[in-house]
Amino acid sequence: MISAMLEIQALYSRYADLIDEGPIAEWPSLFTDDAILKVVTRENVEHGWALALMSCESRAAIEDRVYAIENLSMTIPRRYRHLVSGITAVPNGAQGWNVTANFAVFETIEGQPTAAFAAGRYKDVIVREKGALRFREKISIADAASIKNSLVFPL
Amino acid sequence: MISAMLEIQALYSRYADLIDEGPIAEWPSLFTDDAILKVVTRENVEHGWALALMSCESRAAIEDRVYAIENLSMTIPRRYRHLVSGITAVPNGAQGWNVTANFAVFETIEGQPTAAFAAGRYKDVIVREKGALRFREKISIADAASIKNSLVFPL
Amino acid sequence: MISAMLEIQALYSRYADLIDEGPIAEWPSLFTDDAILKVVTRENVEHGWALALMSCESRAAIEDRVYAIENLSMTIPRRYRHLVSGITAVPNGAQGWNVTANFAVFETIEGQPTAAFAAGRYKDVIVREKGALRFREKISIADAASIKNSLVFPL
Amino acid sequence: MTIQERKWNQNGTHRVPYWVYTDQDIYAREMKQVFARSWNYVGLEAEIPNAGDFKRSHAGATSVIVVRGRDGEINVLKNQCAHRGLEVCRQDYGSARVFQCPYHQWTYRLDGDLSGVPFIKGVGGHGGMPDDFDRKDHGLQKLKVVSRHGAIFATEAEDIEALEDYLGPKMLKLFDRVFTGKPLRIVGVSRQRIPANWKLMFENIKDPYHASLLHVFLVTFGLFRADNPSRTEMDKTGRHSALISQRSANPLAPNAATQEMASFKEKLELRDKRLLDIVKEFPDPATVVMQTIWPNLIVQQQANTLATRQIVPAGPDAFDLNWTFFGYADDDEAMCARRLRHANLMGPAGFVSLDDSEVMDLAQRGIHVDPERAAVVEMGGRGTEDHDHIVTETAIRAFYGYYREVMGL
Amino acid sequence: MTIQERKWNQNGTHRVPYWVYTDQDIYAREMKQVFARSWNYVGLEAEIPNAGDFKRSHAGATSVIVVRGRDGEINVLKNQCAHRGLEVCRQDYGSARVFQCPYHQWTYRLDGDLSGVPFIKGVGGHGGMPDDFDRKDHGLQKLKVVSRHGAIFATEAEDIEALEDYLGPKMLKLFDRVFTGKPLRIVGVSRQRIPANWKLMFENIKDPYHASLLHVFLVTFGLFRADNPSRTEMDKTGRHSALISQRSANPLAPNAATQEMASFKEKLELRDKRLLDIVKEFPDPATVVMQTIWPNLIVQQQANTLATRQIVPAGPDAFDLNWTFFGYADDDEAMCARRLRHANLMGPAGFVSLDDSEVMDLAQRGIHVDPERAAVVEMGGRGTEDHDHIVTETAIRAFYGYYREVMGL
Amino acid sequence: MTIQERKWNQNGTHRVPYWVYTDQDIYAREMKQVFARSWNYVGLEAEIPNAGDFKRSHAGATSVIVVRGRDGEINVLKNQCAHRGLEVCRQDYGSARVFQCPYHQWTYRLDGDLSGVPFIKGVGGHGGMPDDFDRKDHGLQKLKVVSRHGAIFATEAEDIEALEDYLGPKMLKLFDRVFTGKPLRIVGVSRQRIPANWKLMFENIKDPYHASLLHVFLVTFGLFRADNPSRTEMDKTGRHSALISQRSANPLAPNAATQEMASFKEKLELRDKRLLDIVKEFPDPATVVMQTIWPNLIVQQQANTLATRQIVPAGPDAFDLNWTFFGYADDDEAMCARRLRHANLMGPAGFVSLDDSEVMDLAQRGIHVDPERAAVVEMGGRGTEDHDHIVTETAIRAFYGYYREVMGL
């Protein structure tokens, strides 16, 4: 259990690092083939509305999203910085874990100061696949209903 | 020691989760019967002034506070999000630990963006009681002297 | 590995505590004699410019910096609060670890509210020296190019 | 510089002086002469399906409560207690039998009438309100309301024309294309605070010129392209408009037009193709219709994603954009899933609209670089007539024609 | 709209136009005509017990240093170096022999006199200040100071009446009820930045009407209730006021009045009863006295919690509220513990005052919803006389009567 | 108060009214009458060594692109698309063949000329720009540019004198002392947002009086001290100035002057002495030269650290300070290491300049405490002549002499 916990923590570190430091092209490798990724606001969750800010129903869709971030979108240069706290893993019977954690993300737009961008909750499912822990479900729930202009990277 | 550390970290996760995600009514169960809970500002600590923003001298008083939060106070809907870092536990000889950590709390008021609300220091005493780790003392020291309008939940 | 990880985490906690809570005079003891300390902005790193906000090429220089903070500089009273996340240690072959982590620092100036001050990345080298883990290199890279007025303490 | 000194030097609107985006006095005048005198979109009936359901919304920048009364009618009330002014409603959505101000518990019916004033007659013979105090004089301020096929509009203007006349026949027809009267289903809401003047949002949607160039997604997959069959239409005042376009038959073929589009990427292919698994659902051949309705609404149909976007001005330098994604109550499971998937194109992280929020940010910043200059709005000429193509800024010019008139500029 | 165009249409003050809470020019005029011409509370002597002890405080919105001189006298000095304007004092509390500006080390005595100017005569025959430079002309600006029984007031007004006359006999008596002259003991300080106009804080405390309705704690435990024996009193100008009330004998019994209080909860019982373990400590039967002293002080006695609240305006839309909780030097250990416990009722997280900071936030927001409207302040009539009950807004009307006068509105 | 009512009551500039630091109208006038009419420093050629290299900079508060054209010449262009105003450049540094606005892909050559307008002739016979649309009329706005020995200046003023005349012979000579024409090497950049009026930065550097008192580092190690051989010089207009000083032979000896410096610490010794391992590199005996060049540049030589500091105003209450540390292309390894080490003295965390950013913060705060007062600037008399010492504020007075003139105050 202790080493599993450290391994889970390491997965969260790598998740954040690949967004914050890159290369984000490697980030989809942290997900299973059939992974679900959603970035949502609490407002929608509380109303039972399915809408997501980002919604991927497969690793292929996650790869599409990452490709778009890197190649298709016109965005002002910026960087996110993730802080994750209170990672809690509960074995889910299906040889995986239901994992929750709190997150905060800071944004630094080129030429501007660092600012708090979002805070919220992860509600994830992690499994071991091909020897490594991966996300089968990654649900990032932002506390605020409103986004500061654009959401360029995942939370 | 390693498993104790993980257990202590889990207590802090649960402390934050029950405030941030609820149900806050279960939150008093993390305290011993004779627990002391104080939310204070550093200004008062440095002057040796005993005043607290919230002060409970028993778990019963903590339950009163939680009851008031849920049922008596008129507050604009909001949510806190805790991030805890640098948990350091030192065995205190009395079969418990003196524990310190840094915290940051983000606040999201309904209809408004997420904003940094407070940062500061925990100075706690944890003991094992009835099989579980619990807070015998929970002292949350906010760095800033001033509160952004209202302090609705504990830090 | 597990106990090494906890020990490394403890070093980061102590690093932050000695800045945030003091006594900062003890903070240089976390470094090796030949330690390198740099606080830099990502802008300089990305351009290959060597300039640092703070640059120390020895523990002696770190002690000079700490002495200046405590005794020589005229600064408005303030406090930093560090949050560190995603500590990742990779053994570096030289009986030490290359360690990375994300950080956020909040600043509280006397008479003002707590505010996000900086976020960024640690890229460090840790070694065991005289029985304790110490930093041989401590590189703090702030995401933003611009500092909010003054950088009084290290990041 | 005072507003009196502000002069719009050119005739016509092929130049737009940058002070209309930055000046505080212009903003204040807009609140009175644009928003207070128009039909403001405030929400969808499907957001508040049952009696007592309410949402907090805005008419212009004014906080209002949109609530379904016991009779099923929609009321739109200013969110300001008649006693000492508190915002009575503190939630974005909810359900209530009455609105009760927390301060002194004055209680309002769902239609805004004041029903209860604690201690109105005093306590034990002491105090109370004056004898001539009449609760009828102290309700929440009510706006005039109309709902058309599930979309709710409200106004402070007493003497405004009917919504149908306000839209005019062309715009009404396009409005009814999406709001057919069929019951709607809420898919969800997205919200953004965009650091730009509210008019830049309208310009963005009234500007088919950019779509072919900025949006790689749109262009490459032929969802919207300069060489697609398209129309740009306005109502007779020029305040409303619609861009109507039809997806290319063979989206991936490069041609003369794509050569001018730096953003065109011939080889792009999705790994998960479900994102663009589009099903035809409207009788006409149009695959995208973007309608802008003065002064605060965008109605969007792009692929199978339907949404309203409500603009809430927040000073000259920012606005909130509130998206309500919806479908129809009779959507089958596949269509529900499809709408969710297509929603990836839109909102604050949309494959398409992300580009737009970024350019609006850049526009507001750039406008401040030299506020003495003016935008050059001459694509497709200098007139304001309808065009049967989208290589034009005519709808922007038409918008500012009406704007100059109501603003007295 | 300019301040000249601002018109307070009604006679009397049973209507308060919302622009008094939002207008920047009104705020600027308040600084000059309200705060600079009044006795401003700046702290308690017990905060600075020894010679050299100082605190940073505010007179109105002006940063001042409150310092005990070597002679034991209190000086109140503007926190602005006479040389090139730096804030000389950078700490909220401290102890000093002199104040030294960090920039050029100009040094001021604790009474503000300039005692040292480095290089005043030059260095090696070079430079230095002009011969006619007189240190006497360049001290820190001194305010007029008076301390009554340990509470310190300061003013920029040269010709102001004595504090005792300023308070008037009724208010003086109530002031002296708490500030008896007995040495005080500081329990601690709390600070809040409240996003509301400073006058809303006064209205809140001058408004017993809300206490019976908003505060479940107060009501249910009978700490303050509309049917309790109570009085609302003003000085003869109307600028100061006090609410005086007596706890119900049987707090839990519901009756006719409680039926009108939605907030009344009959069955509430504390698990840790020490929170309301109240001991009578004043000779009169009053259990709560809330006194407001123009222009920036609230003196509070509620249960066994005593506190001053200093109001520091920070623009039309915000103020800082600085609470100093205190007891008496001769409090025994039980009383010390009790005051701490009762402090849970007050401050930014207070079981009671939390409701108030929240409603002030809602009030300021709501006022902005339609700033052309006015508050309706008619509970207990339209007059400004004292009332022997608390079902009244008379103290608010009286406050605005004086406010209109000094503001020339 | 309107700007017309602002009166600078005194003759001369030994008093500086605090409203010059706080008033929004004064700030707006400064943009037009100070910055737009002067040579603004925008960067070093070494920052953009190759054709196509660009940096985002500011002339006054105006965002500009500084770019090296294909011909090697430097262009300075306003960062505002000629079409609808977007900031064309979104990066602080980069390299480009053209600038392309993201919105509609209007493309500008590196000299600002508009080279491409997509669909300028329409698509398939539809749309396009009017026939009389001439790309020549729609380039990025170009500023007049001059580079002297690697330092780049730009201006909006058509009729401005040559940079050499602008600087005048004395200042030119000092400028050329550092900018000899030798190729430069960029060491790095530091940036600070300082919460103070931009003029306080100039005052700080024009004020040798403080250096002897505030900076313990400078004083104790004799890097700058009131008793060191020193000069304070201005150009003939008074707008530029330089402080020139020579390190003490025996830095640690206390004497009469040090007795007046509270900051002097006799026993201070560094543990890592490399921080002050200074090597003489200029022919003259000066060890520190701090030159201020109207309206936005500081050129600093202190020990072996060389830097420009660019001031970018950001409203009356803040400015950005952009430091570019540099050396010479032929610096050997030891000198490279030395410059880096000495950089510890400067920047947002500098052993010396940290004190300055802190006092500027305190100054702006203190000025707001009583904005009706004025700074007393009388050290070294009331005149504006050069001084052969540094116990003087003459350079500040000279600065405000010119300031009053151009501002019409």
Ligand code: FES
């Ligand atoms: S302010 Fe709403 S009831 Fe009094």
Ligand code: FES
């Ligand atoms: S500004 Fe205070 S001593 Fe110069």
Ligand code: FES
């Ligand atoms: S705004 Fe730049 S190309 Fe249209």
Ligand SMILES: [Fe+3]
């Ligand atoms: Fe678009």
Ligand SMILES: [Fe+3]
């Ligand atoms: Fe109250």
Ligand SMILES: [Fe+3]
């Ligand atoms: Fe200095």
